[in-house]
Amino acid sequence: WFIGKSAPSFYYNLQQSQDGSPNYAQAMVTTSHFSVANRLIPTLQKQLDEQFPEAQILVKKLEQGPPFNAPVELRIYGPNLDTLAMLGDEVRRIMSTTKNMMHTRASLSEATPKIWLELDEELSRLSGLSLQQLAGQTRNALDGSVQGSVLETTENIPVRVRFESGERQQLKDLNKLYFIPPKSHQTEGFPGLPLSALGELTLRPSRGVIPRRNGQRLNSIEGYIRADVLPASVLSDVENALKEQGFTLPSGYTLEFGGEGEKRDDAVGNLLAYIGMIVALLVLVIVLSFNSFRISFIIFAVAFQSAGLGLLSIYIFQYPFGFPVIISLLGLMGLAINAAIVILAELKANKQAVEGDKDAIICCVQSCARHISTTTITTIGGFLPLMLSGGGFWPPFAISIAGGTLLTTLLSFFFVPALFYWFARHKPFEVSSASVS
Numbered sequence: 001w002f003i004g005k006s007a008p009s010f011y012y013n014l015q016q017s018q019d020g021s022p023n024y025a026q027a028m029v030t031t032s033h034f035s036v037a038n039r040l041i042p043t044l045q046k047q048l049d050e051q052f053p054e055a056q057i058l059v060k061k062l063e064q065g066p067p068f069n070a071p072v073e074l075r076i077y078g079p080n081l082d083t084l085a086m087l088g089d090e091v092r093r094i095m096s097t098t099k100n101m102m103h104t105r106a107s108l109s110e111a112t113p114k115i116w117l118e119l120d121e122e123l124s125r126l127s128g129l130s131l132q133q134l135a136g137q138t139r140n141a142l143d144g145s146v147q148g149s150v151l152e153t154t155e156n157i158p159v160r161v162r163f164e165s166g167e168r169q170q171l172k173d174l175n176k177l178y179f180i181p182p183k184s185h186q187t188e189g190f191p192g193l194p195l196s197a198l199g200e201l202t203l204r205p206s207r208g209v210i211p212r213r214n215g216q217r218l219n220s221i222e223g224y225i226r227a228d229v230l231p232a233s234v235l236s237d238v239e240n241a242l243k244e245q246g247f248t249l250p251s252g253y254t255l256e257f258g259g260e261g262e263k264r265d266d267a268v269g270n271l272l273a274y275i276g277m278i279v280a281l282l283v284l285v286i287v288l289s290f291n292s293f294r295i296s297f298i299i300f301a302v303a304f305q306s307a308g309l310g311l312l313s314i315y316i317f318q319y320p321f322g323f324p325v326i327i328s329l330l331g332l333m334g335l336a337i338n339a340a341i342v343i344l345a346e347l348k349a350n351k352q353a354v355e356g357d358k359d360a361i362i363c364c365v366q367s368c369a370r371h372i373s374t375t376t377i378t379t380i381g382g383f384l385p386l387m388l389s390g391g392g393f394w395p396p397f398a399i400s401i402a403g404g405t406l407l408t409t410l411l412s413f414f415f416v417p418a419l420f421y422w423f424a425r426h427k428p429f430e431v432s433s434a435s436v437s
Contacts (some may be wrong), residue, residue, distance in 0.1 A: 002026045013063070017069065041061060064323055065260060065323055072259045077217065083253070112207070114205070116204055119198055119199035128181040129179055145160065159217065167420050171203055179192050184421065310325070328400035328404075337402075344363060350364050376405055
């Protein structure tokens with residue numbers, strides 16, 4: 001358990017955004033198997049919601065993707081805080097009626113409890129205590145007064161004197177505070193004036209930190225959804241509900257959608273920022289290596305098809321599409337290119353094959369089949385422990401590469417020689433320098 005703060009970032013997309021929050025706690029629950037965790041999540045969520053309706057409790061598993069505060073987020077920008085709070089409450093009402101929405105929260109509605117002391121200034125003057133003196137003695141009693149220091153090696157630690165914790169926990173404890181008036185107003189044996197004799201204490205909510213984004217005031221409405229539900233589908237339902245119920249913004253206020261979808265798009269954009277340069281360099285290297293645009297076309301056709309076969313493997317095994325899958329597809333395309341290059345190098349080294357001789361092409365493919373099959377088997381075997389480890393991170397990554405490699409290998413044995421034969425029949429290739437006469 002972590003009380004009053006977020007858990008440490010032991011997972012790559014966890015955020016520590018709740019440090020110093022006394023009304024927040026986070027717990028990590030481990031189970032014997034990930035299937036047990038998947039079964040317990042909806043059960044625990046229902047039980048906790050029923051037993052503790054006054055608290056917002058979220059039961060969720062570690063997920064893939066970029067870090068985000070909430071899977072569904074709507075941001076309302078505007079100048080007036082009261083209007084922002086009113087609009088946020090309306091959006092929360094609409095979101096709460098959306099299917100698969102569990103809890104909603106508005107950043108502007110989070111109130112900080114504050115104690116207000118309404119003093120009788122006339123009694124304060126009669127006691128000889130000014131407002132500044134009263135504030136100073138109250139601060140010393142609660143926060144403490146530095147009365148010395150202790151030297152610990154090279155660090156100077158202040159010694160603070162204050163009331164013990166048991167006497168300053170409840171609101172009623174403040175009424176027991178005694179204020180010492182100046183000596184001119186003291187009598188023998190007089191302990192001081194209690195706080196209850198000088199004024200009245202009330203506990204009222206106050207607005208905490210005003211949230212801002214890019215210099216603008218905003219009210220961020222966060223929506224938390226049920227486990228194993230796509231945030232994009234829930235966000236679409238929220239947009240439709242806002243339109244159906246006629247939600248409109250006054251002049252000077254704007255609405256922006258965020259959450260998981262926005263963070264995912266930003267992360268994918270950053271990931272693919274250099275994809276154009278990488279593809280251009282890859283084309284240049286392959287064209288210069290084989291001195292043929294037709295050979296390059298065959299190689300890249302296999303690479304793009306391998307990405308689709310990797311996604312097919314993920315679909316067959318019913319795993320979600322996420323960042324591990326994106327990274328695995330890039331590696332899978334590299335393996336597919338390697339298999340295609342091996343076959344094409346063997347074909348270009350045969351004088352009859354480059355002229356479109358079908359029997360020679362078949363013979364070349366058979367001669368390199370053992371090498372490619374061995375590579376495929378060792379690749380699948382290497383990823384087998386990750387596929388069997390369970391969880392949501394490594395199995396999709398491993399299945400995408402292993403399953404895609406298997407399907408791409410089968411594809412390469414038929415697609416690459418067939419396309420090579422078709423090109424060679426129209427215009428023979430140049431035999432490579434390693435050919436055998």
